[in-house]
Amino acid sequence: MNGAVALPLDLPELSLTASGEALVRRSVLPSGVRILSERVPGARSATIGFWVAVGSRDELGAEAARGSGATFVDALPSRFGSTHFLEHLLFKGTPKRSALDIAVAFDEVGGEHNALTGKEYTCYYAKIQDSDLPMAVAVLADMFTSSVLDETEFENERGVILEELAMADDDPNDVVGERLFEAVLGEHPLGRPVGGSNDTIRAVTRDAVWQHYLANYRPNDLVVTVAGAVDHDELVGLVVAAVESAGWDLSVPARPVERRGADSATVTRGSALSLTTRPNEQAVLMIGYPGFVASDDRRSALSVMNSVLGGGMSSRLFQEVREKRGLAYSVYSFASGYSDAGVFGMYAGCSPKNAGRVADLLVAEFSRLALDGITDLELARARGQLSGSAALALEDSDTRMSRLGRSEITTGEFADLDEGLRRLDAVTTADVQHLAQLIVARPLSIAAVGALDADAFSQVVTA
Known part of the structure; x- marks a missing residue:
């Protein structure tokens, strides 16, 4: 293929x-x-x-x-x-x-x-x-x-x-x-x-x-x-x-329902800060930006960017927030894409007293990636992580079945493991930096749950 x-x-x-x-x-x-x-x-x-x-x-x-x-x-x-x-x-x-x-x-x-x-x-x-x-x-x-x-x-x-x-x-x-x-x-x-x-x-x-x-x-x-x-x-x-x-008449001709359009919708931010106050021992927070549609040609570069920023124990967020400062147990980034919109975000769970500092670190680390880009070593490591995890996932028929369904319903194309690896190999450090610059320039939103007040995020929240 x-x-x-x-x-x-x-x-x-x-x-x-x-x-x-x-x-x-x-x-x-x-x-x-x-x-x-x-x-x-x-x-x-x-x-x-x-x-x-x-x-x-x-x-x-x-x-x-x-x-x-x-x-x-x-x-x-x-x-x-x-x-x-x-x-x-x-x-x-x-x-x-x-x-x-x-x-x-x-x-x-x-x-x-x-x-x-x-x-x-x-x-x-x-x-x-x-x-x-x-x-x-x-x-x-x-x-x-x-x-x-x-x-x-x-x-x-x-x-x-x-x-x-x-x-x-x-x-x-x-x-x-x-x-x-x-x-x-x-x-x-x-x-x-x-x-x-x-x-x-x-x-x-x-x-x-x-x-x-x-x-x-x-x-x-x-x-x-x-x-x-x-x-x-x-x-x-x-x-x-x-x-x-069951009574369905399959002799009646009909065209399959059309797939959704892949053009990006205009998204207006709901709020800069969504705070749910609860007396929990730990605060959880997410910082998000409008992302990219599921069929975007840059989705391989997005996967690489996500891997470098917060996709594993060697990622920048994990190293900066957990390993160097001990401020969180769980910290990562993620990308969710749909037919006409998407979300790119970062997550951390931490002590309420550290929530503001952790939020600052998450945004600063992403901004640094957008400003300075990623290294050749980080690119190679991300390719290895993504290709290995994809190959391991395909050992399970559940993953293969889901891939068929999403291919038919969402993207309208079937890409096997070899094609996925080819696309990863085509990603450059410049591709990743450009993508990060596009996202970080978009409106930022914070959602947080815990014993918190809005002042904790005053350095991050923008109008």
């Missing part, structure tokens, strides 16, 4: 050999269903995912729903929280299977099954032995196509989700992450919490979630990805049989 391979929505069949002699195949059915597989030599298990390119950013408020032009939302209340609700409810039963039946199907074969809700997609997945793939396809397809969203189960799950949110709210790391995205991205839909809030979960109705389900869980929304021990032709047959038995 030479270079990344494009995944056009109108290409019915595609086959390629990826690094490590893995066979990647893709079928786009006339109904718009997309099925991708990666057969890994020697694998005896498989990971399967049923994806839909709908996440928390796609939920409509009441006014937006009524103005959408779709007749079934004319009197619809807010759908905020619907995506997270569906992640729970699709496990709660169909006309064919009860919630217990679904759980037993995987437990009795030693399989794992779960779901995740993101800002731009939702995935229902399972990991099983190769011999149990037909069962996994049948159960996940039944859940995806035929959930009944029972009223009693809906109200029970409302309580479960509120407990989940309460658990997250007790974790300062969860809280500071949500507050940072709100602070950096402001009113952009990506700034909303993925799981919803107590108010939105209490307010959303079963009808609102049902309409969200009908609007977004259709054949041309469905992407199925499998990695590990899988035969593609058999997989296609299993998926077709499973969804048709």
Whole structure:
């Protein structure tokens, strides 16, 4: 495989050999269903995912729903929280299977099954032995196509989700992450919490979630990805049989839903400082800037920059904040990219009395990188770290399955390990410095949780 391979929505069949002699195949059915597989030599298990390119950013408020032009939302209340609700409810039963039946199907074969809700997609997945793939396809397809969203189960799950949110709210790391995205991205839909809030979960109705389900869980929304021990032709047959038995008519032609545009949105900062005061022993803080979209051509340079700044124990932040000064146990940087926006940030957990000093150090170290750049040695070390971690991650079929899903839904191209290494090798120290200069010039936001007051960050916060 030479270079990344494009995944056009109108290409019915595609086959390629990826690094490590893995066979990647893709079928786009006339109904718009997309099925991708990666057969890994020697694998005896498989990971399967049923994806839909709908996440928390796609939920409509009441006014937006009524103005959408779709007749079934004319009197619809807010759908905020619907995506997270569906992640729970699709496990709660169909006309064919009860919630217990679904759980037993995987437990009795030693399989794992779960779901995740993101800002731009939702995935229902399972990991099983190769011999149990037909069962996994049948159960996940039944859940995806035929959930009944029972009223009693809906109200029970409302309580479960509120407990989940309460658990997250007790974790300062969860809280500071949500507050940072709100602070950096402001009113952009990506700034909303993925799981919803107590108010939105209490307010959303079963009808609102049902309409969200009908609007977004259709054949041309469905992407199925499998990695590990899988035969593609058999997989296609299993998926077709499973969804048709659920009542989907795959003879009706439809184009797969269009991917999101990749143009960067205009982002207005929500706040310079978001402070959540709590009597915790440790303060946690994040400093963030608007970042880059997921498909940006500079994402390899961004990975290198992140690695040098805060990607490991040899990184600048770790060495300066923890090793030299002993001010934090956990300190790192991160980059999150989405279709039209992103966030680059830094994190540290420290004593409340040191929070201001640590924030100053984080910003100063990033500014120094932007001013002076990185060394050839740091570039080489980052390449080694990133290439090694990528290779190790691909030992797991979960990672390969997720890579297929993100490639199909987000970037529209498949890049194997060799292509990833080629892109890393092309990054220069000048590329990294230029990227850092672009980011550090953008508005900065701080989110912090702990026994703190705003004065602690007076040296960092800008108007």
